[in-house]
Amino acid sequence: MTLTLLEAAILLFVIGSAVTAALLRDVLGSIIAFAGYSLGIAILWVYLQAPDVALTEAAVGAGVMTLLFLLTLVRTVRPPSDELLESVGWRGATAGGALAAALLTTVPSLPAIGDPDAPVVAGEVTQYYLDNAYGETEVENVVTAVLAAYRGFDTLGEAVVVFAAGVAVLVVLRQGEFV
Amino acid sequence: MSSNDRPPYVESTIIMTTVRFVAPFVLTLGLFIMFHGAESAGGGFQGGVVVGTVILMLAFAFGIEAVRAWLNPTAILGLIASGVLVFLAIGFGSVALDGAFLEYHAYEQLGIHHASGYGIELVELGIGAIVTGVIIGLFFVISAGFDPAEGEEEDLL
Numbered sequence: 001m002t003l004t005l006l007e008a009a010i011l012l013f014v015i016g017s018a019v020t021a022a023l024l025r026d027v028l029g030s031i032i033a034f035a036g037y038s039l040g041i042a043i044l045w046v047y048l049q050a051p052d053v054a055l056t057e058a059a060v061g062a063g064v065m066t067l068l069f070l071l072t073l074v075r076t077v078r079p080p081s082d083e084l085l086e087s088v089g090w091r092g093a094t095a096g097g098a099l100a101a102a103l104l105t106t107v108p109s110l111p112a113i114g115d116p117d118a119p120v121v122a123g124e125v126t127q128y129y130l131d132n133a134y135g136e137t138e139v140e141n142v143v144t145a146v147l148a149a150y151r152g153f154d155t156l157g158e159a160v161v162v163f164a165a166g167v168a169v170l171v172v173l174r175q176g177e178f179v
Numbered sequence: 180m181s182s183n184d185r186p187p188y189v190e191s192t193i194i195m196t197t198v199r200f201v202a203p204f205v206l207t208l209g210l211f212i213m214f215h216g217a218e219s220a221g222g223g224f225q226g227g228v229v230v231g232t233v234i235l236m237l238a239f240a241f242g243i244e245a246v247r248a249w250l251n252p253t254a255i256l257g258l259i260a261s262g263v264l265v266f267l268a269i270g271f272g273s274v275a276l277d278g279a280f281l282e283y284h285a286y287e288q289l290g291i292h293h294a295s296g297y298g299i300e301l302v303e304l305g306i307g308a309i310v311t312g313v314i315i316g317l318f319f320v321i322s323a324g325f326d327p328a329e330g331e332e333e334d335l336l
Contacts, residue, residue, distance in 0.1 A: 178316030
């Protein structure tokens with residue numbers, strides 16, 4: 001796998017901001033690092049040719065989540081501390097190391113990006129969607145065609161989940177309305 | 180927690196001017212992503228979030244309480260409910276026209292050309308309405324915080 005300079009820089013930025021978000025003792029700094037991490041991931045999605053996911057990550061991960069975290073932070077009390085970094089226990093380090101090892105051994109065996117022999121490209125289902133999506137649903141974006149037409153019932157479920165989450169927040173906080 | 184220990188809102192000319200300038204463009208981008216999800220990247224979920232952030236931006240620039248007073252709570256709830264209802268109506272409408280659930284082509288017998296394309300657009304708008312409403316709602320609910328009623332603290336701890 002070869003990386004261009006830009007890809008390597010973004011990867012480095014993502015890993016750096018993730019580690020910063022995890023280790024910083026100051027919660028405000030952590031939130032800012034986490035927003036940077038989300039933005040880096042969003043750019044990586046664009047590189048992986050998944051603009052729909054990139055849009056979601058940039059809007060929700062980097063935008064709205066940061067605001068919600070900040071709002072929550074305003075209402076909490078932060079204990080003053082002189083230490084810059086959180087101390088890492090051996091349990092956390094072991095769990096993190098194990099997860100990283102598992103990912104580093106499994107991810108490289110995935111097919112390369114754009115590999116014509118990859119199962120998802122050569123598969124019957126993908127080819128069916130690419131061939132018939134426009135004719136059957138009159139939508140050019142195959143992702144939207146699958147989302148709203150072929151898997152429309154699932155998407156109705158997703159929309160209702162968002163709706164139910166909003167209602168649940170109101171019920172738990174015992175409020176009648178949002179604003 | 181009561182509302183008076185919240186940090187006071189500080190008026191900033193720079194932020195207010197920037198938001199006043201940027202907000203119409205962000206709103207247009209959000210609607211574009213929502214409407215254009217059928218032809219390019221995007222859709223209801225993404226566009227809805229971007230439209231919702233317009234209100235969040237306004238709240239950060241002009242004060243959360245001011246925007247809260249300006250918003251109509253029934254409108255937010257109505258926005259969310261109308262999104263679900265639009266989606267369900269399109270789904271059951273095709274059943275009423277002897278099609279399967281969400282079978283957009285069933286609407287073509289009403290004389291609507293490209294019924295599938297328009298149906299998908301409408302569904303995306305419905306999703307967008309749900310997401311916009313929930314994002315705005317979550318923001319204001321979290322900013323208001325939760326004040327436990329008398330005698331409830333022990334249950335919560």
